[in-house]
Amino acid sequence: MHGFLRVNYALRILAIAALCLGMMWSGAPGPASAGDTITWNISLWGGERDWTRPLHRWVEDMKEKTGGRWVITLHYGSVLSPSKENLDGIKAGLFEGCQFCGSYAPGKTPLTRVFELPFILPQDPEKMSEMMAALWEHPAILKEFRRWNAVPLFPAAITQYGLMGNKKIVKAEDFNGVRIRIPGEMARVLTQFGAVPAMLPVADLYEAMERGAVDMGTLPWPFSFGAFKIHEVSKYVTTNFSPGSNSCAFLANKDAWEALPEEYKAYHRQWYQKAPKIWGDEYKKGEVKWIPIYKERLEFVRMPDEERAKLLSKADEVHREWIKQMEARGLPGQEVYDYFIAKRKEICGF
Secondary structure: OHHHHHHHHHHHHHHHHHHHHHHHHOOOOOOOOOOOOOOEEOOOOOOOOOOOHHHHHHHHHHHOOOOEEEEEEOOOOOOOHHHHHHHHHHHHHHOOOEEEEEHOOOOOOHHHHHHHHHHOOOHHHHHHHHHHHHHHOHHHHHHHOOOOOOEEEEOOOOOEEEEEEEOOOOOOHHOOOOOOOOOHHHHHHHHHHEEEOOOOOOOHHHHHHHHOOOOOOEOOOOOHHOOOOOOOOOOEOOOOOOOOOOOHHHHEEHEEEEEEEOOHHHHHHHHHHHHHHHHHHHHHHHHHHHHHHHHOOOOOOOHHHHHHHHHHHHHHHHHHHHHHEEEEEEEEOHHHHHHHHHHHHHHHHO
């Protein structure tokens, strides 16, 4: 094991051990009063980026509004938990909040992954977050979260996915044989054109691209490619791929949430209601920052409309198959899908 990996692993173990020791002394959180000091730890992977930057403002605002009595610490770099295991950590009470992505552990929150179905989402990231907030109101989704002792923290949907890497994708047939990092539900369209999907955590994508193990990567456009330096190991970016997004957002430990004083919950709810606009504005800043940088290094490619239409034509089939899979597992896939489409019509008009 390389020295860096040994150090990183040791730090993660020490951090988790410290949190566990604290829990042993304190026990499960009970109701707190507004005079108590409350400490929250949030498990994040990667570094600070557009998706996480609003959390810093939330942390400061909660600290200010509570007179310094709600202290929230953001832990980057997966030091508290591997990205695939954040839900396990929330369930165990190892930390009070976390990022999660449904495709990182597909069996843990299967119904939330309706959000990942190909070409089901609007382009506007603010409306995407509004759709996520609406989805989270469905009882079956809340029940799914409760299995992990979790409740919604922020419906901060990430942006539509883009496509970057070392293969020039102009036609649908250009995906044939391409090894591509893409979430599972979206991948089902591309496999019909011969793509070879590989769903690896985003933190591992740079090395995989550098070694040539993966040809292309799909990530939230445009910020995530820059945050993880994927443009440094790429030649092309396809600008109008837009297959959808991942069911990624932020959750809180249910016991920790319920232990908060009511006034603290009220402060947070104000942020929750504004989350779609807050995150949407942050993503607009990312476009201004990152797109000029990409244009200096990469060839920008646009798929003709008729070629992209070939991809869209396969989406309905994937949607129907997802519903069948959910229903076969005894889950209300059709009900959740119909609800989500109805909310899209209400929020987006289509």
